[in-house]
Amino acid sequence: MLFLYVIVLLCCVGLWIAGIVEQRRHFASLEQIPTRVLVNGIRGKSSITRLCAGALRGGDLVTVAKTTGTAARFIHPDGTEEPIYRKFGLSNIVEQIGIVRRAATYRPDALVIECMAVMPALQEINQEKLIRSTIGVLCNVREDHLEEMGPTLDDVARSLSRSMPVGGVCVTAEKDRLHILQEEADKRNCRLIAVDPETVTDAELRGFSWFTFKENVAIALAVAELLGVERQTAMQGMWDAPPDPGVLSVERYVTPEGKQLRFANVFAANDPESTLMNVQQLEDLGAIRRPLNVVINCRPDRVERNGQMGAIVPDLAAETVFLIGHPTKSARDAIPAAFTGRVVDLGGDRRDPEEVTESILAELGPSSSMVAIGNIHGQGELFLECLAGLPLDESEDPFEGVPQGDGLDQETMQIVLVRPQVALARPPEPEPYSWVAPLETTHSFHIPNQRELARQFAATHGRSDGPGRSDSDGRPDSQSAPADPRLSYDQPQSTRNP
Template sequence: MSVLAASLAGALSVGGWWEYRRHMKHVRAIPSRIHVNGTRGKSSVTRLIAGGLRAGGIRTFAKTTGTEPRMIFPDGREEHIPRPGRANIIEQLKVFRRAAEEESQAIVVECMALQPHIQWLAEHRIVKSTVGVITNVRADHLDVMGPTVADVARFLSATIPKGGILFTAERELLPVLRERAAALGTQVVASAESEVTEAEIRSFGYVEHRENVALALRVAGHFGVARAAALEGMRRCTPDPGVLRVHRIRYFQKEIEFANAFAANDRDSTLLIFQRLGLGSVPGRRSIVIFNSRGDRIQRAEQFADMIAADMGRVDAVILTGDLTGAVVNRAVRHGAPEEKIVDLGDLREEQVNLVFEAVLDATPEKALVVGVGNIGGLGHAIVHFFQNRGEDEHGSAAS
């Protein structure tokens, strides 16, 4: 039994039975419970939904688990959730208690479980959602949920509520979700990014994805919130700390735009962001990708190596940091990537983060768009802070 499962079993034991009964009292006190799962965009969609519901006059509590675990109160203020050890789904009991104390009418909770059986426990024993959300299904964590993307869809389906409604932006594997939902007597509503215009998405103060906003608008509409009011509430809500932002840096005669996309660590999401930012599409502007690798994400490192060879023909330079970088170089070159455009900085310490900036400068004649992907952990935070601290401004578009 995993540590998380054992912890939950402890909460349900005789000693923890009264605590669980109290939790169920808190659950029943909140009539609308929304559980957000999926491969990408969970934190953003959680915040967007909460912002939309608040704008509709619904007293809404939210909890995100992405870059930093946060509780978001009905008035929009936020509180960091300290974790003395590893993340544990038992912290959701505290979240529900705080939400009930705030007399919340709705709660939006980001799924924090990775293991499929823990996802099921989180939904059917803790959250007991009335509305489920699966943002999308991507080829990530295949070592846990795979080996195929269809398997990922089936595992994510563990958080589909029984006898409720499921909203999703997923299209390719929608039949898998529909099949699982039907077995639970749950209705499925699919959103489409075409439901949000480019003008609407540009009105956000950061780089948001149309499919995220379209999905959140569908959920808000389900609760009777007018579209215009919900959209305005989403614009006003505080974005997740890991949201995609672009920082412009002028260094002597060089102009560098840095996009923090470290939350993107699967192929589909990464390529979508490259397209969104216009990577490799502006004449005279170099395209540079920083990949920060983690030693416990071997499959992710292999996937990125394959991307260097197959998907980055218009990228001028790839800078590697973290663990497994030598293996990434070898695999990428073996699959046809030109070795001369790969800069392997290896496992740097945080105080050496300036070496990343120097590598960017070396690859930049005049202008460059730099996109950080892979993992925010390890050196990722230091890279983001380095570029943020030197940025002249922040904006929601990479256009020059």
């Protein structure tokens, strides 16, 4: 018995030592990245991460980024990206250790990384142990994840504040609970910067080939300013940045019966406030029109959110509401009795998605608009795949006959141009013993092998981990660093509208 106790004790000591070694190794990787930006909040984190990274790249800063939203991506300093492979499809904040280690091989000026923790305690661990950000971003406080961070929005604000850097800077676009964020920032000796979305002009928004909000752009500009990047240079970098796969988009289809359909995928905005804001902006821009049809996808593990989506149906003023997924009763019961439109229940987790899609299309008029809200997973993903199989409608100008309404500048219509289907593409299967699968998109080109890239950057920067290292910077005595090591990158391909 004593022998077993000794074995257990030795195992515990071994694990303790291994943990210390791993932690010190991780902190050493963090020290190689002078600026670390942690993006947190409820809605828009992935888009803000891409905007911040694009703005810093525009300022000639070597920047690595990682998103976690609709599709997790590792974004290289040249703007190309790869999907992040996860065993069994499960996400865990421990993956941030590998991301930091991989980012450090580039010796970057900055790392922009999206927070993937939800539980308040994990958010603090993510900040204090994994990222140790120097600049924090807290984009907004919305009604989501109330089970973990709630039950009130004030509680959500305090929970999100646990990711603020102690003694650092935090940028936010939140207005309603700014006083709570300021209180939490003062506790951490953190300087809170509140941005004004109205400082972003309509002309600057017109440079984007994808839909975004002034709040997101204002946050990215503030981060760029903190790092010494000029405004116009930062805007150019953001214009050239590829959009997130889950970005808000409007597609125009033709159904098998010849009906014209404008479809807006608003699944990414899966809280009531963001959903209403997205739909209202699309309507103001003329991207969708009345009569409006709404598809609500339900999930068994998001019953509360299903009810929230049902409760806002009168605010959407929908003509017909289609309920898909399971359990649809949670959304149907939340629809107020005052709603005068039609409710079509097509729920069921085992229902054929093609049958569901055909039933929905059969109920539409000859020219209709439809928005999909709620949760994308489950029947929502299958519904999008079925719609993607429909032919695109190219019979008319997308903006022909758009009402002027509210004095909007007609030129801003270009931000909702039809885009290629990115969100529906599944990442290729990873190679054996590789945690990242290569990806080529319309916004990127071939990505070299990771070892090849690391060797190239080490040689370019004159840094080496092997023999021949002669000074504190890792440069051999016979060599000096190039005048601009960033010239070793290929220029990213522009995605800005002509």
